[in-house]
Amino acid sequence: MKDKFDTIGKSIRKIDSLGLATGEEKFTDDFDFPGKQNLLHLAILYSPHPFAIIEKIDTTDAEKMDGVVDILHYGNTSRVLYTSAGQGYPEPSPYDMVLFDKKVRFVGDRVAMVAAETPHVARAALEKIYVEYRQLEPLFDMEKALNPDAPKIHNDDEYMPIPSVYDISKNLAAEVRINFGDLEKGFSDADFIIENTYSVQYANHCVNEPHSAIAYFDERGRLIIISATQVPFHARRITSKLVGLPIGKIRVIKPRIGGGFGAKQEVLLEPLVALVAIRNKRPARLVLSREEVFVSSRTRHPMRVKLKTGVKNDGTIVALDMDALMNAGAYGSHALTVLANAGSKVLPLFNKIENINFVGRTVYTNLPVGGAYRGYGATQGYAALNQQIDIIARKLGIDVLEYIKKWRIGEGETSPVFEALGEGKEGVKQFINSCKLDECIDRGAKAIGWYEKRDKRIRNGDKVRGVGVAVAMQGSGIPRVDMASAYIKMNEDGSFNLHIGATDIGTGSDTILAQIAGEVLTVPVDKFIVRSSDTDLTPFDVGAYASSTTYVSGNAVRICAQKIATQIISVAQKLLDCDEENLILDNGMVRNIETDESITFERIGYYAFYEQDQFQIQAGASYYGTESPPPFIAQFAEVEVDTRTGQVKVIKFVSAVDCGKAMNPKLAEGQVEGATLNGISYALWEDYKFDDRGRMLNSNYSDYKIFSAADLPDMETIIVESYEETGPFGAKSVAEIGINGPIPAIANAIYDAVQVRLFHSPFTPEKVLEKIQNKK
Amino acid sequence: MNGTFIINGNSRNFTFPSDATLLQVLRENGYSEVKEGCNQGECGACLILLDDELVNSCQVLAGSAIGHKITTIKGIGDIHNPHIIQDAFVESGAVQCGFCTPGMVMATYYLLQKNPMPDDNEIKLALSGNLCRCTGYVKIIQAVKLAAERIRNEG
Amino acid sequence: MPEWYYPDTVKKTLQLIRQDNTIIHAGGTFILKRNLGKLDGIVDIHRLPLNYIHNNDDYIELGGLNTYSTTIDKLKQIAPEHILIKSLFKAASPPLRNRITLCGSIRAFPIWSDIIGPLIASEAQLILATDLGEKIIPIDEYLAEIKQFKNALILAVRIPKDNWQSKYIRPSRTTFDYSAFNISILWKGNSKNLEDIRIVIVGNSKKYFHPMEFEKVLLTNPINKIELAEQIKNIDIKFGNKNLGNGNYIRKLFDVMLERAIAEI
Secondary structure, three states: OOOOOOOOOOOOOOOOHHHHHOOOOOEHHHOOOOOHHHOEEEEEEEOOOOOEEEEEEEOHHHHHOOOEEEEEOHHHOOOOOEOOEOOOOOOOOOEOEOOOOOEEOOOOOEEEEEEEOOHHHHHHHHOOOEEEEEEOOOOOOHHHOOOOOOOOOOOOOOEOOOOOOOEHHHOEEEEEEEEEOOHHHHHHHOOEEEEEEEEEOOOOOOOOOOOEEEEEEOOOOOEEEEEOOOOHHHHHHHHHHHHOOOHHHEEEEOOEOOOOOOOOOEOOOHHHHHHHHHHHOOOEEEEOOHHHHHHHOOEOOOEEEEEEEEEOOOOOEEEEEEEEEEEEEOOOOOHHHHHHHHHHOOHHHHOOOOOEEEEEEEEEOOOOOEOOOOOOOHHHHHHHHHHHHHHHHHHHOOOHHHHHHHHOOOOOOOOHHHHHOOOOOOOOOOOOOOOOHHHHHHHHHHHHOHHHHOOOOOEEOOEEEEEEEEEEEOOOOOOOOOEEEEEEEEOOOOOEEEEEOOOOOOOOHHHHHHHHHHHHHOOOHHHEEEEEOEOOOOOOEOOOOOOOHHHHHHHHHHHHHHHHHHHHHHHHHHHHOOOHHHEEEEOOEEEEOOOOOEEEHHHHHHHHHHHOOOOOOEEEEEEEOOOOOOOEEEEEEEEEEEOOOOOEEEEEEEEEEEOEOOOOHHHHHHHHHHHHHHHHHHHHOOOOOEOOOOOEOOOOOOOOOOOOHHHOOEEEEEEOOOOOOOOHHHEOOOOOHHHOOHHHHHHHHHHHHHOOOOOEOOOOHHHHHHHHHHHO | OEEEEEEOOEEEEEEOOOOOEHHHHHHHOOOOOOOOOOOOOOOOOOEEEEOOEEEEHHHOEHHHOOOOEEEOHHHOOOOOOOOHHHHHHHHHOOOOOOOOHHHHHHHHHHHHHHOOOOOHHHHHHHOOOOOOOOOOOHHHHHHHHHHHHHHHHHO | OOEEEOOOOHHHHHHHHOOOOEEEEOOOOOHHHOOHHHOOEEEEOOOOOOOOEEEOOOEEEEEOOOEHHHHHHHHHHHOOOOHHHHHHHHHOOHHHHOOOEHHHHHHHOOOOOOOHHHHHHOOOEEEEEEOOEEEEEEHHHHHHOHHHHOOOEEEEEEEEOOOOEEEEEOOOOOOOOOOOOEEEEEEEEOOOOEEEEEEEEEOOOOOEEOOHHHHHHHHHOOHHHOOHHHHHHOOOOOOOOEOOEOHHHHHHHHHHHHHHHHHOO
16 A cells, blocks of 8 residues: 655646636636527426416417427326436436426426527417416325325336336335345343434535536537536437437537536436427537526425334344335436435444344425435435434443444444445445544544533523534445546646546536546646546546546546556566566656656657657546445534524534545535535525425415525534545545534434424524423 | 626626526526526525626526626636635635636635735635535635735735 | 617606606616616616715715625724624625615515614615605604505715614525514613613515514513513514525524524614
């Protein structure tokens, strides 16, 4: 294991930062392209009803409007079932959507789409489309979805493309079950039982850049799509299927993208712009408004978790029964996989529980649609588990930090859950190679002042302070599913082209992957010309999700760079006329460790191109993980509760994360800081409000509040380094895990302050005050 | 309607619908560095200087800005000659996806002109009209402080 | 599509806004909420010389085109503790404060307004330009008959000068957020000997409220002898549901915040 690095572990400036800070780098809607003067702008007509059949659509008046070029709806498009979930093929999500359906299933569902010469005309034309709906009885309460008399939201030809439980006669979009040991016996052995119901609510990613896509034809008549997507290759494949154009005739380019967080792990706009472009032989553009992003794109899946744990007085959890119910909304994108993660990323953390039962179900309702959202099920599961652990520790009268340290999974250990619960496929057995959770807990506890504050209920007039903790693990890619590849070629001056499918969504993967290649080839990052996420020019990568980029794409880059190193040395060997064994790469040169002779990459480059036995130094490599080594995190919240108003203020928040070796510490911290603040805002304020007809009432930033800099608590991030042998230079992942702790840490801190427990986020002052007053 | 604006020092004449916002007019005429995030004046991605005052360009009707001076982020510094603020953002790791960055830089520029030595609280309030979902603001605040220090040292 | 006008006299302005389907553009932020494409005319009043501040012994007069930012900056020079500085600073983000004007926001008076409360408490007057000439009226009269002044232009705000102490209370979820309500408190004297007090609440179900009986109680007894919580419970004020919580919760919050504010006097 290497312990001294030249580029790895350095907070090197992200290679696109300056371009972004000067406004030079382009996002999807910023580009010029052939035929832009002929661009068609798209506007979408959405359903005003939660559940209805479209009896008739009359577009005659709209078609007559000056500047209206095309109008699409169920009557003039094919019915091809698909899932919009940006996942590998076959997607582990129900094929329950068509581009334009005859049924609408939530307020905000797509009814029709206008293509016009200007955005203004396109929007105006929407008002001239007359739709006759036959309304159906809607379903909003997910707890009622499985009832035999509940309205059936999907009841045509929808199906699940992989073997998995799927039953539209019950509104059941997904079901997951695992069972180990003997639950009944476990509970009978317990000294006490803790049973609670927790829930987390709807949320929006609030991506800085709304979803955007452009489609146009190049000079050879191929369809080019520029899209703000986390999954360019999945977008290409799914679009191909929907518009009937072969994959080879489509190119998808992801430029700079203004945030993803899972919102853009979805093939939402690409088929629409593609279809209009193909039908009209003109470029097409669709950019969602903020309201459309809130209502009609994707959300966090709300989930209710019933958790029953049997515990012995020595702290052993002898039985755990988890019953999770998740709300898919109107369509089942990620309905199975988010659900599975609520078990698979959560239960192994306390791996000494012998008797486990986990039943998870995802059901349809006539509400906005859940999708991938940072944390991806783990957030929901940990909201429940971390509060339960706090309750158990308090009942036992011991410090919860000591309890966690005693019962958590450790290096060399495994859990039967890994194998039992995959993401649509079987899971993969794995052992933990690296885990520094104890150090995370110790350093985080010190930073928050745990022992000075816990149980002390420090008062300031009517306000009381408390501290709480939450721990989590996530994963690093989906084992045996996620694949990444890289291509490198050397230029004669010793610079390299690095082509990666990996998708930089602001995370800095372009930079980090160059750092990895640079470490192997002993050159700085600025020697790499990085091109990513272009389906024509870069090799395959599943895309930015499942915290896979550093680990999976990073390994692909490392392997590829090593192949390049081998080729470089083979040329050097000819030039230096010596044994290859004596040659090493050192600082952009090849050096003979015996004679100390060296030659530059530039010399090698010119030789290989022009002099003798000419060839292009180039290589490609792929990688898929056989395991998914989890990062670990300990997060601490200090809150101040106003006992007379119920207002909760987060005073300080500390996150201590073991992400393996941090490739670029500033970028790693940035991931944790962003995820954590998102989690805090989610814990306190974010929620979807609906009227009694399922219409979202707060689909704008005035009503749906997220934190600004003015609301930032004192936030500290501690990177605790471990070394993951299977990862590139010891790396695991870091992008999602930070969002898992805030809800339970804050709930636990509120309890520490005022001895009331809130089981259902968001923890609004109204809820907190009611609990405080009921306690009296 | 028709109007002339002075954008980053250049006189530009545009034709636009009379209900267009300044954001629309700017983006439709090549100033793609001004971003549209919410179109409601809440997220700050569209911030520009209008006659040296920081405003949300989505909340300004183009008709009311005719003849006035507009500064976008490209008027502050470019890739060959970045402003100290832009460089400080890069160095501090304050740029993740970069979509909020033009607005953040404009708000920082405006702040430091009025208050060259802001404390943490003043910085936070000055940026309260800029939303960022990527960074959690921690490194953005560090970038502002770094920029303030470097501008002061430059004299 | 609306036609734009840029009048340079008040007379021309009044003529233009008398037209059908024509609106005034001051800062422009409130009118953006409308469907502008359906209007016939937009009257941009920025050529009018309404950006001034006059400061004499009796009052401060601020021209209607002062933005929240220029108002704060100008008041800081003259009366750094003025309640309007406290309220306007919290009213919106910095770029929005650079656009929202006094005349625009008084006329629009949204339920979350941060300007109306302090002006009512200060017993401010508005200088209006109407078809019948210039009028000076107290702000609460203006608000009571706001429809009558539809075609009037708010030229300036006149705030009487006095040696008030002030507090401004504004609960919201995050820093940049519309408030659930706001309370403007002006007083003279101290808790043992309160000479005068004015309390104005904005954001209740009737838009604004002046708890006169509560003020009387405060003036006729020393504050530390009053059962504040009891007295406040008797205030007949209701709140609708807000983003911060439902109407019942907001009432409870109001009671606590008012009690704390008075106790701090």
